[in-house]
Amino acid sequence: MADEGDEWGGHGSDRSASDQVETPNPVARYPNGTDRPDTEDSGMGALDGRVAIITGAGRGIGREHALLFAAEGAKVVVNDLGAALDGSGDDRTPAEQVVDEIRAAGGEAVANSDDVADWDGGKRLVEAAVEAFGDLHVLVNNAGILRDRVIVNMTEEDWDSVIHVHLKGHFVPTRHAAAYWRERSKAGEEVRASIVNTSSTSGLLGNPGQANYGAAKAGIAAFTVIAAQELGRYGVRVNAIAPAARTRMTETTPGLSDIVKAPGDQAQFDVWDPANVSPLVAYLATDGCDLSGRVFFVQGGTVRNFSNWTMTETIDRPARWTVAELAEAMGALDGQARGGQA
Numbered sequence: 001m002a003d004e005g006d007e008w009g010g011h012g013s014d015r016s017a018s019d020q021v022e023t024p025n026p027v028a029r030y031p032n033g034t035d036r037p038d039t040e041d042s043g044m045g046a047l048d049g050r051v052a053i054i055t056g057a058g059r060g061i062g063r064e065h066a067l068l069f070a071a072e073g074a075k076v077v078v079n080d081l082g083a084a085l086d087g088s089g090d091d092r093t094p095a096e097q098v099v100d101e102i103r104a105a106g107g108e109a110v111a112n113s114d115d116v117a118d119w120d121g122g123k124r125l126v127e128a129a130v131e132a133f134g135d136l137h138v139l140v141n142n143a144g145i146l147r148d149r150v151i152v153n154m155t156e157e158d159w160d161s162v163i164h165v166h167l168k169g170h171f172v173p174t175r176h177a178a179a180y181w182r183e184r185s186k187a188g189e190e191v192r193a194s195i196v197n198t199s200s201t202s203g204l205l206g207n208p209g210q211a212n213y214g215a216a217k218a219g220i221a222a223f224t225v226i227a228a229q230e231l232g233r234y235g236v237r238v239n240a241i242a243p244a245a246r247t248r249m250t251e252t253t254p255g256l257s258d259i260v261k262a263p264g265d266q267a268q269f270d271v272w273d274p275a276n277v278s279p280l281v282a283y284l285a286t287d288g289c290d291l292s293g294r295v296f297f298v299q300g301g302t303v304r305n306f307s308n309w310t311m312t313e314t315i316d317r318p319a320r321w322t323v324a325e326l327a328e329a330m331g332a333l334d335g336q337a338r339g340g341q342a
């Protein structure tokens, strides 16, 4: 494996996690006023002492992650470029509003407006966590955009921008965080870090009109598996979620806008509430979780395991097949072992 050099030597490597004074999390309730489950009696949060970066946390699902992480005791870097749904524009305000909400509830957070897909921006993002809070334990890659088109109408820019923000926007912060953790590990510290990536059923199962987005999201699942294999040696776990929730992404998708509406009856469970996604992400981010290389679907009260691409039926012989022979034999590979998907 290529060596990347000691770029993190000067960034907080003189401040170990154990040097930080751990104060009990003052946030006893979620910002929306509901009780914090499980930890309420002990006054401890599931993420006490953890420093987390959450990308795209100014709105939607990422905002819910940031609020829950802070309520569970994490110190949070709220990253958001403030982009429109198609990736255009930049507006710092969403990230700053989330930081204000966290601080008003007694939590700790700082805003960061770097573009996650920009090499130097991703480096600044990791530096922002170390500079503000002295360490980094969790990276949640969540930022994303949409440019839905059928392939015959998709422009080069539609393709490039979606691949750029999602796929490179996962790689860049991961790369800089991994370099930081590798330095800590090489310095003899016990790193217990977690990366949580954001995939989608649009890529893992396929969805017409989202070839760019789905390809990026399937790539993120593959990236997750490989990153878990590479970074485990430094004490870094890597998992991904494929969420489903009501945000501007789903509210503006034809056919979905009605489905994702909140129930009129307040007593009914709102399965599309984006806050339902965050507890799984928080769990994956905890010090005590040992999962790595996994991808989970999450919506409402449902969490489902995804298995990655799996080889099933086989035809095999000790010689090269002819085309005519394959035409005869291929029927044995009918996909039934995977549920018969065409």
Ligand SMILES: NC(=O)c1ccc[n+]([C@@H]2O[C@H](COP(=O)([O-])OP(=O)(O)OC[C@H]3O[C@@H](n4cnc5c(N)ncnc54)[C@H](O)[C@@H]3O)[C@@H](O)[C@H]2O)c1
Pocket (backbone or CB within 6 Å): 055, 056, 057, 058, 059, 060, 061, 062, 079, 080, 081, 082, 083, 084, 085, 087, 094, 114, 115, 116, 117, 142, 143, 144, 145, 165, 169, 198, 199, 200, 201, 242, 243, 244, 245, 246, 247, 248, 249, 250
């Ligand atoms: N909503 C769903 O049902 C659903 C389903 C599957 C996957 N996802 C994924 O969940 C994640 C969050 O989506 P959401 O539904 O909350 O959408 P959203 O549009 O509400 O939030 C995405 C946020 O990312 C920010 N962002 C965009 N480009 C950025 C960049 N280059 N750098 C930093 N920030 C940037 C945006 O400003 C926005 O605030 C995305 O990765 C999305 O693809 C969502």
